[in-house]
Amino acid sequence: MLLRTPLIHIAYAHAQFETIHPFLDGNGRTGRLLITFLLLQKGLLENPVLFLSSFFKKHKQLYYDRLNAYHNGDILAWVGLFLTGIIQTAEDGIEVAKKIREIRDKDMEKIQMLGKRESESSLKVLRYLFTNPVITTKNIMEAVGFTRSGAQKLIDRLIKLDILQVYKEEKNYARNYIYYRYFKAFVD
Secondary structure, eight states: OOOOOOHHHHHHHHHHHHHHHHHSSSSSHHHHHHHHHHHHHTTTTTSSSSOOOOHHTTHHHHHHHHHHHHHHOOHHHHHHHHHHHHHHHHHHHHHHHHHHHHHHHHHHHHTSOOHHHHHHHHHHHHHHHHTEEEEOOHHHHHHHHHHHHHHHHHHHHHHHHOOOOEEOOTSSSSEEEEOOHHHHHHOO
């Protein structure tokens, strides 16, 4: 008999959900969301930051094979894959966190080289970028309380510091900007 730990309960719950397959569409997404929800509910995560979707997608055939094995009574094969997925996904998350910390530290150094007023407002925007990596001038106006002109100057300063990049230009000349290196840390 397997030990009854929260992670094993979550492995069972996901496999059972996929076995029941209650919806005509969206079972996979819902099943993966169930994992994150249960990790939060059992106190194993403080925030919903561990997503096994990429692991399952990367090992798609093995994922299906192990779920089928579970349905045929080989519970250990499924639980082993599930726990491997948890470990690898957590390790990947740690690496992303390290990259983000390095990006933040380098960008803070760049900003601290500015004058006092410029660095204070730029640091406010840098903090804002960690929750909103794609922004507009209007976003910065609201976040920092600057006029359009002041917000645009701040954005231009961050572009010169290689913190922001123009992401896309709309027909009405509105621009979106992206904190590209931060954004890229999640997909590399």
